[in-house]
Amino acid sequence: MSSDTAIRSEIIATCLRMNDANLNVGSAGNISVRVRGGFLITPSGIAYETMRPEQIVAMDMEGRYYGDFIPSSEWRFHYDILKARPDVDVVLHSHATHCAILACCRLDIPPIHYMVAVSGGSVIKCSDYAPFGTQALSVAALEALGPRMACLLGNHGVITLGKTLNSAFGVLAETENLARIYIGTRMLGGGVLLTAPEMDVVLQRFKTYGKQKDEIDPSITERVEPPAYGGACPR
Numbered sequence: 001m002s003s004d005t006a007i008r009s010e011i012i013a014t015c016l017r018m019n020d021a022n023l024n025v026g027s028a029g030n031i032s033v034r035v036r037g038g039f040l041i042t043p044s045g046i047a048y049e050t051m052r053p054e055q056i057v058a059m060d061m062e063g064r065y066y067g068d069f070i071p072s073s074e075w076r077f078h079y080d081i082l083k084a085r086p087d088v089d090v091v092l093h094s095h096a097t098h099c100a101i102l103a104c105c106r107l108d109i110p111p112i113h114y115m116v117a118v119s120g121g122s123v124i125k126c127s128d129y130a131p132f133g134t135q136a137l138s139v140a141a142l143e144a145l146g147p148r149m150a151c152l153l154g155n156h157g158v159i160t161l162g163k164t165l166n167s168a169f170g171v172l173a174e175t176e177n178l179a180r181i182y183i184g185t186r187m188l189g190g191g192v193l194l195t196a197p198e199m200d201v202v203l204q205r206f207k208t209y210g211k212q213k214d215e216i217d218p219s220i221t222e223r224v225e226p227p228a229y230g231g232a233c234p235r
């Protein structure tokens with residue numbers, strides 16, 4: 001586990017990375033990371049470019065904050081998600097454009113592409129609308145997430161979850177790409193959705209997706225020593 005200071009720096013780096021990758025605009029997004037005794041969250045109203053590690057706000061699991069800086073106005077859903085989902089340690093929120101377009105149409109992302117399974121399910125749901133910063137938005141977000149790792153927020157944006165900043169960022173990038181794909185298929189008159197059995201196969205395979213050998217069932221593949229060739233690998 002990284003030190004508290006290192007996590008604070010990683011949160012700022014991930015905020016900047018979201019904007020550089022066109023996954024957020026301005027300082028609309030916010031990030032939280034679970035730490036011992038509570039969580040760290042981006043502060044309210046400070047531009048990512050000038051944000052310093054000491055301005056990241058520490059909160060406890062009673063919803064109280066410490067220090068001189070006020071937490072993001074969206075702290076309620078970060079708090080409620082981290083409380084309700086012990087399987088995740090990171091919450092990302094952004095206004096990624098294509099996710100927001102679907103959210104403004106109150107559309108779920110259906111199984112239009114197999115990568116919808118990065119959410120851990122066959123659909124990425126869009127929540128009902130509730131005003132930003134409210135408990136009602138937190139309730140709506142938790143309902144749309146269910147057991148999954150991503151949801152859209154009605155007329156607002158997107159939330160993605162992960163065990164690490166990197167994995168939650170990966171789900172955000174993929175969800176924005178899926179939103180773009182889905183919008184494109186609707187512009188062409190509608191794509192062909194994958195069936196429930198087809199998605200079940202993908203979801204099963206995703207249990208090992210992006211994992212390393214100590215995390216997966218060893219029966220899936222066998223590791224062998226590389227052949228004793230002198231030069232490049234044969235094709």
Ligand SMILES: [Zn+2]
Binds near residue numbers: 028029074093132156
């Ligand atoms: Zn927002």
